Amino acid sequence: MKGVLFVNLGSPDSPTAKDVKPYLDEFLMDGRVIDVPIILRNILVRGIILQTRPKKSAQAYKKIWWEEGSPLIVISERFTEKVKKQTKMPVALGMRYGSMTTKKALQELKDQGVDEVLLVPLYPHYAMSSYETVVVKVMEDQQNYFPEMKLTTLPAFYKNPDYIKVLSDSIAEGLKDFEYDQLLFSYHGIPERHIRKSDPTKFHCKIDGSCCQINSVAHHTCYRHQCYEMTKLVREHLGLPENKVSVSFQSRLAGDPWLKPYTDYEFERFPKEGKRRLAVITPAFVADCLETLEEIAMEGKEQFEEGGGEHYKHIPCLNDSPDWVNLMAQWVNEWEATETLPL
Ligand SMILES: C=CC1=C(C)c2cc3[nH]c(cc4nc(cc5[nH]c(cc1n2)c(C)c5CCC(=O)O)C(CCC(=O)O)=C4C)c(C)c3C=C
Ligand SMILES: [Fe+2]
Numbered sequence: 001m002k003g004v005l006f007v008n009l010g011s012p013d014s015p016t017a018k019d020v021k022p023y024l025d026e027f028l029m030d031g032r033v034i035d036v037p038i039i040l041r042n043i044l045v046r047g048i049i050l051q052t053r054p055k056k057s058a059q060a061y062k063k064i065w066w067e068e069g070s071p072l073i074v075i076s077e078r079f080t081e082k083v084k085k086q087t088k089m090p091v092a093l094g095m096r097y098g099s100m101t102t103k104k105a106l107q108e109l110k111d112q113g114v115d116e117v118l119l120v121p122l123y124p125h126y127a128m129s130s131y132e133t134v135v136v137k138v139m140e141d142q143q144n145y146f147p148e149m150k151l152t153t154l155p156a157f158y159k160n161p162d163y164i165k166v167l168s169d170s171i172a173e174g175l176k177d178f179e180y181d182q183l184l185f186s187y188h189g190i191p192e193r194h195i196r197k198s199d200p201t202k203f204h205c206k207i208d209g210s211c212c213q214i215n216s217v218a219h220h221t222c223y224r225h226q227c228y229e230m231t232k233l234v235r236e237h238l239g240l241p242e243n244k245v246s247v248s249f250q251s252r253l254a255g256d257p258w259l260k261p262y263t264d265y266e267f268e269r270f271p272k273e274g275k276r277r278l279a280v281i282t283p284a285f286v287a288d289c290l291e292t293l294e295e296i297a298m299e300g301k302e303q304f305e306e307g308g309g310e311h312y313k314h315i316p317c318l319n320d321s322p323d324w325v326n327l328m329a330q331w332v333n334e335w336e337a338t339e340t341l342p343l
């Protein structure tokens with residue numbers, strides 16, 4: 001029997017330093033997230049970052065935590081429940097990090113008689129620190145614990161026309177009562193090095209975008225390319241003026257250069273250029289989470305207003321909205337009936 005496995009990033013069990021620490025340990029010790037040799041990673045993560053970050057992160061999590069739990073988890077659960085209602089197949093939800101493991105989710109599917117799984121990483125874009133690490137983890141689980149299961153993976157859907165339409169409609173809805181000087185697409189950042197590492201040709205990606213018009217197999221795994229492509233498709237779909245739409249990258253950790261421009265610098269720059277009405281969309285995430293609710297909706301607003309900005313709006317992620325649930329149900333049901341996947 002066929003079944004579906006959704007996987008998102010995960011959250012700590014509670015917004016306390018005690019629970020944030022093991023969660024961050026698992027997350028940052030992932031060699032696809034902090035991609036340095038294991039000895040150096042140990043020193044960097046356990047010797048330096050985890051000495052102070054859990055306390056700081058726990059404070060941030062406290063600001064956005066819901067009564068039912070972490071917004072990322074609660075929203076992903078609601079989404080899963082709604083998709084379940086629109087398919088005959090068993091559907092399970094797992095997280096890459098934390099206590100809701102992918103192994104438990106696969107077991108749940110197995111217990112319902114599933115032996116053919118469609119894996120859906122809940123990320124629109126490919127990055128080794130998001131999409132790829134989910135796929136590798138689930139493949140490891142499958143080989144170690146469920147060797148009889150057949151696994152198929154949904155490709156990154158950043159340019160799927162139906163997804164672009166659903167995302168565009170949600171942006172149009174968010175902009176309905178908001179006149180903006182600038183619409184910022186703030187994507188989660190990654191180190192520039194990850195772009196070079198993920199380029200199978202090793203020559204194509206130039207980081208500055210000069211490569212993106214040249215068709216290349218590298219685009220299948222180029223996060224930066226996919227972010228700019230998604231932005232262009234949404235802009236064209238909505239017929240938005242080019243000079244009012246821009247891209248930036250948020251949530252960087254100190255150290256090597258990350259993808260630029262940095263979102264927090266843009267928050268300071270816009271008011272200086274007379275752009276005092278800012279709308280922000282965070283399309284690297286399908287569900288609102290710490291990075292959108294705290295960093296963008298709260299901190300970002302403060303930074304923008306401190307710099308002289310006057311009106312600020314964060315447009316929510318697609319979350320468990322009916323159009324997004326319907327589209328996902330359509331994809332999984334298409335796969336069940338025909339083995340066809342959106343590209
Ligand atoms: C080297 C560090 C990190 C990389 C690379 C990275 C890539 C990346 N992350 C997401 C999605 C999410 N990240 C979230 C939180 C978060 N991310 C990092 C670090 C890297 N992410 C940290 C340390 C944290 C934890 C919080 C903190 O201490 O700041 C979240 C939110 C989780 C939640 O519980 O709400 C998401 C979602 C993507 C898509 C991505 C690569 C494209
Ligand atoms: Fe992250």
Ligand SMILES: [Fe+2]
Pocket residue numbers: 204205206207209210211212213222225
């Ligand atoms: Fe490129």
